[in-house]
Amino acid sequence: MRDSDIDFSTVFIAPTDSPIHLLGDQKGTRFALGSRDSSHAAILPVHFLRAAGLDPEKDLKLVRFDTDSRDGKRIYFSNSLYGTWDAQFYPEGIRGWGAKVDALSGGGLKLDSDFFIPFEGERPHRR
Numbered sequence: 001m002r003d004s005d006i007d008f009s010t011v012f013i014a015p016t017d018s019p020i021h022l023l024g025d026q027k028g029t030r031f032a033l034g035s036r037d038s039s040h041a042a043i044l045p046v047h048f049l050r051a052a053g054l055d056p057e058k059d060l061k062l063v064r065f066d067t068d069s070r071d072g073k074r075i076y077f078s079n080s081l082y083g084t085w086d087a088q089f090y091p092e093g094i095r096g097w098g099a100k101v102d103a104l105s106g107g108g109l110k111l112d113s114d115f116f117i118p119f120e121g122e123r124p125h126r127r
């Protein structure tokens with residue numbers, strides 16, 4: 001882990017009315033992960049899921065919130081500004097979300113209706 005990552009932590013979030021209470025209860029559920037090369041948004045969460053006895057690729061319906069997509073085929077966005085700005089503009093917090101738009105080969109954009117991630121009590125922007 002880089003020195004700049006020392007203060008990062010991995011947090012698993014589920015709605016309060018969810019049956020998910022412990023690591024490992026996620027089997028068969030939709031699960032969002034960040035960029036594949038991100039230690040705190042994908043590598044460590046996958047490590048902890050495996051340690052809890054889950055195979056993320058087989059046991060979960062993975063949704064990748066890959067903010068590092070640079071191939072021009074998709075755009076990821078959220079209603080968050082930037083981590084340090086959110087606290088200033090939204091002091092009470094926001095009901096955050098993340099979404100994806102696909103670029104169509106003939107031109108235009110289409111919202112991916114299967115990719116909408118609500119965030120309760122957390123800001124959806126990568127810091």
